Every structure is written in structure tokens, then in C-alpha cells.
Amino acid sequence: MYRCILSTFMVMACATAAFAETQTGETSDNVYVTYRTVEQGNIDFVFDQTAFSGQGWGIIKDTISMPMNLDSENMIEVVTHNGNLLRLNGTPRAIGVIELQGPENVTKNVAGFTLDFSGHNDVTFVDGTHPIFEIIGDTLVIEITPTELTITGDIRFHDAAADMDIDTSVGTIGYFQLTATTDVTDVDAAISPERLPNNSGDPGVLELPGADVIVGSLPSIWHWTSGGAVNGMRAYSVATTSCNIGTQPLDWFVGPNVRHPVIGQNMYRLKDGRFQQIGQSWLKHGFCALQQNICSPPNCSPVCGGCCAQLGVGCSDPYSANRNGQFSNLGPKSEINAHLGTNLGNHAFAAGHPTLRGRIIVPQDELDPAQNPGAVYFVEGHYIAQDDAQFGDLSNDNNNASYRKVNINPTSYFITGSGATIRERSAIHAWKAEDPNVEITEFDIPGEGHLLLACRVTDNGDGTWRYEYAMQNLNSDRSARAFSIPISPASIITNQGFSDVDYHSGEPYDLTDWVGTEGGGSVTWETETFAANPNANALRWSTMYNFWFTANSAPVSGQAEIGVYKTGGPMSVSAAAFVPSEPLCPAPELLDGEAGTSFADRAFDGFIDARMESDNGKSANLGMTSFTVHFNTPMENNDGSSLSAASFTVTDSSGASPNVASISTEDSRIVTVNLSEGIHVGEWTTLAISARSRCAQDALSTQIQVGFLPADVDNSGASQPLDLLRMRQALNGVVASPDEGVLADYYDIDRNGTIQALDLLRWRQLWFGQANATQAWEGAALP
Numbered sequence: 001m002y003r004c005i006l007s008t009f010m011v012m013a014c015a016t017a018a019f020a021e022t023q024t025g026e027t028s029d030n031v032y033v034t035y036r037t038v039e040q041g042n043i044d045f046v047f048d049q050t051a052f053s054g055q056g057w058g059i060i061k062d063t064i065s066m067p068m069n070l071d072s073e074n075m076i077e078v079v080t081h082n083g084n085l086l087r088l089n090g091t092p093r094a095i096g097v098i099e100l101q102g103p104e105n106v107t108k109n110v111a112g113f114t115l116d117f118s119g120h121n122d123v124t125f126v127d128g129t130h131p132i133f134e135i136i137g138d139t140l141v142i143e144i145t146p147t148e149l150t151i152t153g154d155i156r157f158h159d160a161a162a163d164m165d166i167d168t169s170v171g172t173i174g175y176f177q178l179t180a181t182t183d184v185t186d187v188d189a190a191i192s193p194e195r196l197p198n199n200s201g202d203p204g205v206l207e208l209p210g211a212d213v214i215v216g217s218l219p220s221i222w223h224w225t226s227g228g229a230v231n232g233m234r235a236y237s238v239a240t241t242s243c244n245i246g247t248q249p250l251d252w253f254v255g256p257n258v259r260h261p262v263i264g265q266n267m268y269r270l271k272d273g274r275f276q277q278i279g280q281s282w283l284k285h286g287f288c289a290l291q292q293n294i295c296s297p298p299n300c301s302p303v304c305g306g307c308c309a310q311l312g313v314g315c316s317d318p319y320s321a322n323r324n325g326q327f328s329n330l331g332p333k334s335e336i337n338a339h340l341g342t343n344l345g346n347h348a349f350a351a352g353h354p355t356l357r358g359r360i361i362v363p364q365d366e367l368d369p370a371q372n373p374g375a376v377y378f379v380e381g382h383y384i385a386q387d388d389a390q391f392g393d394l395s396n397d398n399n400n401a402s403y404r405k406v407n408i409n410p411t412s413y414f415i416t417g418s419g420a421t422i423r424e425r426s427a428i429h430a431w432k433a434e435d436p437n438v439e440i441t442e443f444d445i446p447g448e449g450h451l452l453l454a455c456r457v458t459d460n461g462d463g464t465w466r467y468e469y470a471m472q473n474l475n476s477d478r479s480a481r482a483f484s485i486p487i488s489p490a491s492i493i494t495n496q497g498f499s500d501v502d503y504h505s506g507e508p509y510d511l512t513d514w515v516g517t518e519g520g521g522s523v524t525w526e527t528e529t530f531a532a533n534p535n536a537n538a539l540r541w542s543t544m545y546n547f548w549f550t551a552n553s554a555p556v557s558g559q560a561e562i563g564v565y566k567t568g569g570p571m572s573v574s575a576a577a578f579v580p581s582e583p584l585c586p587a588p589e590l591l592d593g594e595a596g597t598s599f600a601d602r603a604f605d606g607f608i609d610a611r612m613e614s615d616n617g618k619s620a621n622l623g624m625t626s627f628t629v630h631f632n633t634p635m636e637n638n639d640g641s642s643l644s645a646a647s648f649t650v651t652d653s654s655g656a657s658p659n660v661a662s663i664s665t666e667d668s669r670i671v672t673v674n675l676s677e678g679i680h681v682g683e684w685t686t687l688a689i690s691a692r693s694r695c696a697q698d699a700l701s702t703q704i705q706v707g708f709l710p711a712d713v714d715n716s717g718a719s720q721p722l723d724l725l726r727m728r729q730a731l732n733g734v735v736a737s738p739d740e741g742v743l744a745d746y747y748d749i750d751r752n753g754t755i756q757a758l759d760l761l762r763w764r765q766l767w768f769g770q771a772n773a774t775q776a777w778e779g780a781a782l783p
Contacts, residue, residue: 041180066096212246237325341389449476482563490695
């Protein structure tokens, strides 16, 4: 535990005792801090009745306990570095009543108390906007453990209480104690060293030099398609209230002046362990900054009396959900360099259906609860401003996005907020908030923008693991064009997939999915280079793309490689991620082999009867032209090249052998061998395999025997006199003859649909090679 005593209510240094944070990967370029938020708690007020002696008003109860209401406007955030308190932010609201008793037993109930911990000199309890009590700053003590926050301090009447005929000069009238549980929301979050006090590593108040815009609240969502989906799509816009938490006013000039913020809005879905962006808007161009107080009441320093060309320090500005979706104020993302914060001033206008254009557009199928059971949804607001970006080296532009969980009405598709707005956290952090097994890495393209990579690995319980990655570009203009995860030669990769979010309304960007490949020691996804296509589907700012696959080994810590889209510096960067470990290298083995298009439910014994490999289970597979074989490990040619037709040969007992035309495979384990012609009726055909394990390079030499023997009535693997006896017994009723399925084909030699004496004649013709009896097995009529 560590304890802070705050002088004049400024957050000061604390010495660490039993509690210390674990920092990983700290470099000279960054400082790594830990963010905590308060989950739940109480505030207790304890009053000294003797302090009210001779007062016109007094306190009826000595001790009053109130639970805290922690919503988007009334939350507490604790930021620490190496055990030192850097910042204590928040305005928790106490739910309860304090009864004051006045002259002639008149009582007054005072309710709705708010405490403000934003590093200001006076923190008050208020009833509405009227101060009643205040904390005596020098007495404030903060104690933090890994799981608990305790704040205590003496209280006195605020000077404003004199309006109630209260003697405000009496001094201390009691104390309060806030006790709450906390939860780590981000450990090892990177900030620049300049954001520490005095540009040093000394503990103290976390300073934010310059203008610094954040999203303070996402209070509501407007539904533009309330009358029903348009072309299968729903359209929304999100209310955003911005805050300037910096030390200078933030420019808010109306266009065509370029010095104003633009606001993006996005929607996300967490479903079945995959966190995806499902919608994005065009950009609202800001104008007219009001000077309100939701972020740090009552400490806004307005730059004018109302509608201003700048947002004052500590002030907030609201945009309603409806206004953020108004067509005339929306411009494309393609006009914005998010790293520099620059825009064109006079923006282009969105095209398309008037109900949809420019707004957050989401396919209704992505919201339908019947198609998305258990899904959880989130919205995000994101501000970009030029003077905020000027302090990008101080990470002022890395805290500009905030998110909030929302609920989808299953009938009307209206969206309502659920819980608090999580300030200064882009939406990718919602995945970790919902699932603590998610790991998030933040990284920069050197000298440019900021990206985040989240990963989650799930044990499937069958010797495979599901790898899920989400990468979000927060503000990089150079963008990303490739994503690669290293794998071992022994890795078996399946179910490789990709998803993105569509641009719309006339944005010029290509919508082609990234191409996924596996080989050369990696699983890779990529789009075109900037030189090949300046409008390729790169991962641009304020968007998130997903990548996934299944592998045959458990995860270990490793590095993902990210290819950069635009020139101007290093063309690749790396980020910490879970990657598949080195799997075992088993000796190569042929597990089973099937002919034709289907797999039989039987153990492979080295022999295949072509008649058993039918498409529908009721007719023979005539003129079989392919084999499918299954190895226990990825294979390659004996010379180390990728597995090809060179590793397979076909011979026939007749001497006239079909050739191997080609092979096809997804992971070098399940291989389909395609023949140049069908195998021959009445002969044994041999598929010989000579290859080696891609992992251990152990050689495998084996073969598969395929018999296309239509007279083999008893399915013994040979046509012989015993088959004639079996047919006679069936015709005489000694044994039952099958009435359908592949076995019936054994008896119905002439394939006319009836087992009869003529089939016995046809069997003899097959046996002696007469009358072209095999034509029926090759799909032709018998003479």
C-alpha cells in the first residue's frame, strides 16, 4: 500500500511500500504507466456535532454512508508510474441525503453530492450547482493498494453556505472517507517521458502541455433508419462531448479555416471471441465551441461567453447525435492526415442514399440478435485536431478516442448506452475489458502514428488453438498494408481468415480483402503497395482489421510483423503478440486414403474399392479420377520443394497407367491427387507416394491399392468363383440380397435396377471378359 497527503489538493508524490507495479519492455523512448478505474464503493460522512454548537443549522445524523454512482460522467481513474501517483481524475457522485436541521426544527435535505478529483485547488460537495461543503486540502490522504482505493479528508462548510444563515467560519465540522475497489484497465500503457512533471522522471502530477482534446462522453445514439433498413443497412450517429484537458485553448474555427477538429464515429461487435469493427462514419467538421463543464467542473476557463472559436482549458463542448449525423457537416476520412491533424477545410460531400450517406452504416444482419446470439456492441468517438496533433510527440493525440458499451433493441434496432463512457481509450480496449485473457500491445510507426494490436488464443481442446488478432490504426497516415505471424515448418495452419470494415458514401478506397497465405515460415495477410494502388485497402486511421487462424500448437510470446503502406520511413515494424510455439515433429505417416470425393467412415487399410467411394452412398463411383490422402504432418517433396505431383506416381496391373495430372492441398496434409483419366475397370491401380516430412524431413515411401472390380460380389478384394456362388445363393434366397446402396450394385451387374438371373449371366461375361459387360460400370448401356 502507498499513501499520499495532498497539499492544496494537488496530486503529489507518494513513496511505495508493499505495492509495486511490474513494468515490461520499458525503453528510453517511453514511460510505462498503469491505469486503474474504480469499480464500486461508498462514501461515509462523519460529523462532529460539537462543531455545530450555536449554529442556526445542524446535522441530524452523525454518520451517513452513501454508495457511489459511477457512470460516464462520474467515474474515477487512477494513473500510477513505478508506484507513484501521477493522476487522480474523476467526479464520483454519492447517492444519498444529508439532513440539515434549522431554526424551529425546519429541516432541509441536501442530496446529490459530487466529489471532484481533477487536480484542482478546491473540491466541493454540491447540491446541484450550489456548494455546501468543501474539503480542507491539506488534510486529504489517498491510499492505494492493487485492489482498493481509499480517500479521506476533513470537511467544512463552503463559503456559499452563508446564504443559508450558516456560520461558515467554524472550521472543521467532520470528515469523509471514500472506500472503493479498483480494477487495472491497462498496465504498461506507453506515454512519452515529457508528460511526467517537469519533463523528468520525478513523480508528481501528470502534465498535458498544449491543447489536448479527448472524448469525455458518448451520451446518446441517433437512429436514422427507424422506419426500417435501407438496402439491408442501418444508419446511426453518436453524440460526442469533447473536453480540452490540456494547458492551452484548443482551436475550433469554423471552415473553411482548417484549424478545427473533425469527429469520427465507429461501431464494434464482440461475438464468439472475435472483436470486429462493423461500421464507420464520415467525419463531422466542428464549429462553435461551447464552454461547458462536464469534464472538470467547475474548472473550465472559457475563452468567451458562449459560442467560441476555441475550446477553453478544462472546458467541454457537446455535439448531439443528430447534429453529428447531419449530412452537410460530414466530410470524408480521405481528406485528413490524422498524424498531422490537417484537413482541407472545405470538405467533399457524401454520396449515396440520403438516409445512409456519411453516417455509421451497419448491415442489419450484423445487429440481428437471432444471427448474433450473445454478441456485445460498442460505439466509439474519435477527435482529430491540428493543434492537438502538434503535441503528438507528447502522446496528446493518442488519447483522442473513447468508447462505450451499447444495447441493441432486437425489434426496432434503436441503440442505447449501457454503462460509462471509457475515456481516452480506443474501442479495442473494450475487448480486454470484456475478456481479461486478451493482450494489447501499443506501438508506433517511427516518427509517425500510433497503432494497437490485441490478441487472444483459445485452446480448442483437440490439440489445436484458435489465434485471434485485431489491429487498430489510431492515427497513422502511413497506415499498414501487411500483417504476419511467424510459424514453424511443423505448424499446421487451418481456418485462416480476415475481416475489415467497409468504406462508403464515395470514399475512394478499394474494398478488396487482404489476401492470406501460409508458407515461408509465416502466416501473412497483405494488400497492394501504395505504388501499385494509392487507394488500396490499407489499414487507415480510426479503423480496425481482424486476422485469425487455427494452429496445432500452444501460444508463446513472439513478434508480429506489420508492413507499412506509405513510404517515408521504415517499411515494417514489429509488435509483441502471441504466436504458435514449435510443435512436435512426428515421423510421417499416411493416416487414411480415400478415392473420389467422399471420405468413408472406416480405418484405412491400404486398399480402396472404387465402388465404395460414391458421392451419394448408393451408386458406384465410376471412372474414378482422383484420390484424397491424409498425412499426419505437413509434407514436402524429397528435394525440399513444396509438395507437388512429382511425389506421386500411378501404375495399373493392366500396364496402361493413368498419369498424375495435378495435386491440390490446403496445408500439405490433406492432398487430392488428380488423374489424367479414370482408373481401369477390373484392374488394381497403385498410387505410390514418395515424400518427406516438412518438419523433421523424415522420408515416407508408401502406396495405396485401388481395385475397380465390379464382379467382386462378396467385397473380398478379388473377383473369383466364390463370388459366383454368393450370387447364386442370393438369387435362390439362401442369403438375402441387398435392396439398395453400394452392395446392391455388386449384385446388379448390368445395373438395370433389378437383381435377377440375367445378372448371373453378366457376371460370367465379366469373368471371361465377354460382351463388354464392363460398359455398365463405366456408364454405358450393355449390348
